Amino acid sequence: AQTVTQSQPEMSVQEAETVTLSCTYDTSESDYYLFWYKQPPSRQMILVIRQEAYKQQNATENRFSVNFQKAAKSFSLKISDSQLGDAAMYFCAYRKSWNTDKLIFGTGTRLQVFP
Amino acid sequence: DAMVIQNPRYQVTQFGKPVTLSCSQTLNHNVMYWYQQKSSQAPKLLFHYYDKDFNNEADTPDNFQSRRPNTSFCFLDIRSPGLGDAAMYLCATSRRDRVYSNQPQHFGDGTRLSIL
Numbered sequence: 101a102q103t104v105t106q107s108q109p110e111m112s113v114q115e116a117e118t119v120t121l122s123c124t125y126d127t128s129e130s131d132y133y134l135f136w137y138k139q140p141p142s143r144q145m146i147l148v149i150r151q152e153a154y155k156q157q158n159a160t161e162n163r164f165s166v167n168f169q170k171a172a173k174s175f176s177l178k179i180s181d182s183q184l185g186d187a188a189m190y191f192c193a194y195r196k197s198w199n200t201d202k203l204i205f206g207t208g209t210r211l212q213v214f215p
Numbered sequence: 216d217a218m219v220i221q222n223p224r225y226q227v228t229q230f231g232k233p234v235t236l237s238c239s240q241t242l243n244h245n246v247m248y249w250y251q252q253k254s255s256q257a258p259k260l261l262f263h264y265y266d267k268d269f270n271n272e273a274d275t276p277d278n279f280q281s282r283r284p285n286t287s288f289c290f291l292d293i294r295s296p297g298l299g300d301a302a303m304y305l306c307a308t309s310r311r312d313r314v315y316s317n318q319p320q321h322f323g324d325g326t327r328l329s330i331l
Contacts, residue, residue: 147321
């Protein structure tokens with residue numbers, strides 16, 4: 101069975117600095133999809149970034165980028181120039197294939213941002 | 216803006232009194248999900264629909280039921296809520312698409328359910 105592990109329950113970063121959140125997963129599939137979601141306190145969960153396993157190039161979205169290491173089954177999220185609004189729970193998630201609807205979530209990492 | 220709308224935002228019910236939570240979407244997505252999320256935990260999938268096909272998770276209690284009368288609406292029914300069912304309930308949607316295969320899930324704001 102596929103699993104997703106986020107080994108950092110909590111992280112903190114100073115405003116304007118860079119932080120990396122780690123995520124590893126276990127799968128025997130070769131094509132799959134990975135996501136990072138952000139859930140601010142008492143607010144909606146939103147997509148931060150996504151990566152298709154067949155793409156070697158790491159995805160980037162403005163200040164957010166991933167380091168996708170397929171062989172190591174690692175999918176870390178780097179947040180550059182951290183802002184106070186980045187404070188949230190971050191969930192890493194895995195989806196097996198295009199016709200598999202279910203997401204496998206990690207346990208989440210709570211990110212605090214200090215001024 | 217296209218979105219996922221959950222009503223109500225907060226729901227209080229009595230122990231054992233049936234309650235229904237609703238979700239609607241304007242995204243025209245073919246998959247709708249219900250999650251239960253407890254404090255500081257990852258969302259736990261209860262069930263989902265792909266079009267009209269219902270998919271129940273093996274560990275979802277029988278107390279939880281769902282209906283999807285049309286593409287836009289999905290309901291979560293809790294037949295006899297217990298204290299352990301107090302949680303945030305999240306609705307999400309996605310589009311299963313072979314061509315654009317990396318479709319993410321879109322979440323609503325959630326309904327916080329309290330049990331008295």
